[in-house]
Amino acid sequence: MRTRFAFTALxxxxxxxxxxSQAQTQAPLKVGFMLPATGTFAALGDMIEKxxxxxxxxQGGKLGGRTLQYFKVDDESDPSKATDNVNKLIKRDQVDxxxxxxxxxxxxxxxxxxxxxxxxxIVPNAGADAITGPQCAPNIFRSSFSNWQPGYATGVIAxxxxxxxxxxxxxxxxxxxxxxxxxxxxxxKGGGKVTKDLNLPFPNVEFQALLTEIAAQKPDVVFAFxxxxxxxxxxKDYDAAGLRRTIPLMGSGFLTDGTLEAQGASAQGLITxxxxxxxxxxxxxxxxxxKFAVTYKANPDxxxxxxxxxxxxxxxxxxxxxxxxxxxDALIAxxxxxxxxxxxxxxxxxxxxxxxxxxxxxxxxxNYNVVTxxxxxxxxxxxxxxxx
Ligand code: PHB
Numbered sequence: 001m002r003t004r005f006a007f008t009a010l011x012x013x014x015x016x017x018x019x020x021s022q023a024q025t026q027a028p029l030k031v032g033f034m035l036p037a038t039g040t041f042a043a044l045g046d047m048i049e050k051x052x053x054x055x056x057x058x059q060g061g062k063l064g065g066r067t068l069q070y071f072k073v074d075d076e077s078d079p080s081k082a083t084d085n086v087n088k089l090i091k092r093d094q095v096d097x098x099x100x101x102x103x104x105x106x107x108x109x110x111x112x113x114x115x116x117x118x119x120x121x122i123v124p125n126a127g128a129d130a131i132t133g134p135q136c137a138p139n140i141f142r143s144s145f146s147n148w149q150p151g152y153a154t155g156v157i158a159x160x161x162x163x164x165x166x167x168x169x170x171x172x173x174x175x176x177x178x179x180x181x182x183x184x185x186x187x188x189k190g191g192g193k194v195t196k197d198l199n200l201p202f203p204n205v206e207f208q209a210l211l212t213e214i215a216a217q218k219p220d221v222v223f224a225f226x227x228x229x230x231x232x233x234x235x236k237d238y239d240a241a242g243l244r245r246t247i248p249l250m251g252s253g254f255l256t257d258g259t260l261e262a263q264g265a266s267a268q269g270l271i272t273x274x275x276x277x278x279x280x281x282x283x284x285x286x287x288x289x290x291k292f293a294v295t296y297k298a299n300p301d302x303x304x305x306x307x308x309x310x311x312x313x314x315x316x317x318x319x320x321x322x323x324x325x326x327x328x329d330a331l332i333a334x335x336x337x338x339x340x341x342x343x344x345x346x347x348x349x350x351x352x353x354x355x356x357x358x359x360x361x362x363x364x365x366x367n368y369n370v371v372t373x374x375x376x377x378x379x380x381x382x383x384x385x386x387x388x
Pocket of ligand 1: 104254
């Protein structure tokens with residue numbers, strides 16, 4: 001009995017040692033970041049990269065026993081350069097996995113290239129509905145949201161507040177249009193009516209004429225999708241035009257996330273919906289926020305959290321194959337079924353690889369988006385049009 005135990009233990013130890021040495025002899029996994037380093041979304045790209053690297057560092061610099069080598073491309077949030085840019089990572093650098101990006105239009109081009117080349121892609125922000133809809137693929141995952149989700153959640157709370165007539169305002173591109181569509185669906189289901197959609201080209205910030213139109217029409221509420229530098233300017237201009245106290249401004253939470261220090265008084269009291277908030281009082285979120293603050297001397301935001309979770313999703317896949325990403329089917333199967341212990345709360349992926357997650361109601365207090373309730377629990381993107 002004792003001998004048999006000793007033998008089994010020895011065999012187990014040898015197997016473990018073999019796995020460990022296999023991971024050691026593997027070349028580093030090539031990770032390509034395609035993120036904005038310039039333009040209105042530059043700060044968002046920076047936060048995503050910091051979040052991703054924080055998780056890797058917490059794992060001792062390795063995921064699934066595999067070291068990582070990073071490659072980087074600044075996509076400038078410019079869809080016209082997206083195919084060339086993503087091919088720098090796929091063809092020139094021959095990366096094993098791409099992490100990117102922020103802008104939906106750029107991400108759509110990336111998803112096409114990833115699908116064609118079968119390169120593993122984890123989208124750490126861009127919400128383009130098609131990525132987990134008609135353009136879905138076994139090798140494409142998202143750690144963030146679909147544009148429909150935060151729009152829908154904000155529509156639910158706007159209707160609950162009893163507003164009847166809404167105007168919407170956003171940039172004229174996939175993220176703006178799809179977020180507004182989600183908002184309209186929930187708001188009108190809840191008894192409201194969207195009376196007018198206002199648009200301007202991305203990334204313009206000349207809001208004056210549109211604010212004048214809002215002031216003239218006097219809706220019960222305005223719904224806005226802006227993010228990054230554009231969100232800072234919009235919230236300040238809305239306040240400066242004297243609208244904040246007369247016509248309530250709501251938005252998907254990007255309107256006030258990572259932006260509050262720059263928005264200052266103009267953002268106080270704004271109510272938004274998002275899959276993250278600053279004061280989620282769980283040990284998981286507190287640990288994440290403390291570690292991030294100590295490492296980077298800054299508070300994390302939703303983008304940092306999504307980058308962190310992109311690394312967690314990749315880790316779940318790599319752990320299942322001991323770092324051997326050539327065992328592609330097993331890696332993908334593990335990513336698909338992972339339950340991610342996220343700072344936002346635990347989440348799983350839909351069949352189309354988009355997070356099914358709670359959307360919180362948040363109110364701006366000082367420099368924080370304070371969670372005051374849940375808008376929709378376990379909201380799943382419908383994943384319309386995905387076949388895989
Ligand atoms: C997008 O283009 O999908 C996008 C950009 C910034 C955000 C959210 C979505 O904060």
